[in-house]
Amino acid sequence: MITDPIAMCELLVGLPDVNVLAVEDTTPLRVHIEVRDPSRSCPDCGSVGVVKERRRVELVDLPVFGRPVRLVWHKHRLTCPSLVCGRRSWTSQDTRIAAPRLVMTDRAGRWVTAQVGRDGRTVSEVARELACDWHTVNDTVLSYGAALLDADTHRVGTVTALGLDETLFCRVGRWRTQAWATSIVDVTAGTLLDMVPGRDSQGATGWLQARDPDWRAQVRYGVLDLSGPYRAVYNAALDHVIQVADPFHLIRLANDKLDECRRRVQNETLGHRGLADDPLYRVRKLLVMAESRLDDNGSKKMLGLLAAGDPRGEVKMAWHAKEEVRNIYQIDDPEVAAEFVARLGHDLQDESCPPEIRQLGRTIIRWHAQITAWHEARVSNGPTEAVNNLIKRVKRVAFGFRRFSSYRIRALLYAGRPNWDLLATVTPY
Numbered sequence: 001m002i003t004d005p006i007a008m009c010e011l012l013v014g015l016p017d018v019n020v021l022a023v024e025d026t027t028p029l030r031v032h033i034e035v036r037d038p039s040r041s042c043p044d045c046g047s048v049g050v051v052k053e054r055r056r057v058e059l060v061d062l063p064v065f066g067r068p069v070r071l072v073w074h075k076h077r078l079t080c081p082s083l084v085c086g087r088r089s090w091t092s093q094d095t096r097i098a099a100p101r102l103v104m105t106d107r108a109g110r111w112v113t114a115q116v117g118r119d120g121r122t123v124s125e126v127a128r129e130l131a132c133d134w135h136t137v138n139d140t141v142l143s144y145g146a147a148l149l150d151a152d153t154h155r156v157g158t159v160t161a162l163g164l165d166e167t168l169f170c171r172v173g174r175w176r177t178q179a180w181a182t183s184i185v186d187v188t189a190g191t192l193l194d195m196v197p198g199r200d201s202q203g204a205t206g207w208l209q210a211r212d213p214d215w216r217a218q219v220r221y222g223v224l225d226l227s228g229p230y231r232a233v234y235n236a237a238l239d240h241v242i243q244v245a246d247p248f249h250l251i252r253l254a255n256d257k258l259d260e261c262r263r264r265v266q267n268e269t270l271g272h273r274g275l276a277d278d279p280l281y282r283v284r285k286l287l288v289m290a291e292s293r294l295d296d297n298g299s300k301k302m303l304g305l306l307a308a309g310d311p312r313g314e315v316k317m318a319w320h321a322k323e324e325v326r327n328i329y330q331i332d333d334p335e336v337a338a339e340f341v342a343r344l345g346h347d348l349q350d351e352s353c354p355p356e357i358r359q360l361g362r363t364i365i366r367w368h369a370q371i372t373a374w375h376e377a378r379v380s381n382g383p384t385e386a387v388n389n390l391i392k393r394v395k396r397v398a399f400g401f402r403r404f405s406s407y408r409i410r411a412l413l414y415a416g417r418p419n420w421d422l423l424a425t426v427t428p429y
């Protein structure tokens, strides 16, 4: 049994080659240490340095028995005795205790990275547990996280179906500017491969062109929303892939057009924006529901409100168009689907249709190949949506990110499935 309290504390501290000098019973608990036989060689010429002074560096450490701890490291400040060496002085380092520049011990750094990055705990919650500043935890997670992601060279494996999707990335700060990012996703595995800034074609094209040609050749499908930029990405960087329009985005577009039509008719018939009692305002939620989800009462209510607020039947036509778009995805046979989509796109451009729906028809014709490719490929951005939800969660727990690079690291740690076994081996930046 160990009775010497200092020896006992050395065991508790559990760091190699460390002497415990004193323990201060403060909150947080302060454990003073020094390194046994620290290296004294000059980093420039290797001469044995002369101790000039002792400095204390206070590091956030893991809690002991539920009490927050500071490790007070008594370090040597050394000077070089060599007359020809240019180095004046340096502070002894020991990365087993803490990485240079970080104000947290190495073991605490790895622990907070796993807590926040892998398990999704909030930075503030972890900071409270360690009784330290929010930024201390955040900076540490980013340092170890970036090192982990760089070390994990096998993270991006073979991908057969790739998805591109936009995510809003909010920068906090004085102007609360909003910025967009593009997530690049393995839609089969539901894994975030990477994030690039912007939602134009440049970022994702560059990312794909930087991949190995063999890796690119294995991608068979490229899922995208109905937007020009991502189409341009595939055309430029993966021109062999079959482009697949994401069902979710096409249905959302049909709903948007229906809503535009409803608001226009509302304005034309009543001369003002929708108010709580207006039939076209009251019907708005029923309209965007899938017909299959409406019960008898819902249908009756919807038809009644449309009869009251939609004299020329335009909103009703837009509603039918939206339902037909949904029906695209009920069809099993790819050839039947191709025929159906072509006819639908053509029919919706009929002069009898409201202008919003004629526009929808033109989009459907323009994207005919990508829309019907879904019936062969059966891949969608559904997994991408799941990844985007994870990213939103990361954003929520961190109150938005000032810098894109921080956002990317946190998103990849959480949704990119890094090999967490490597965390124990990496050197933080």
Ligand SMILES: [Zn+2]
Pocket (backbone or CB within 6 Å): 042, 043, 044, 045, 046, 047, 080, 081, 082, 085, 086, 087
């Ligand atoms: Zn020197």
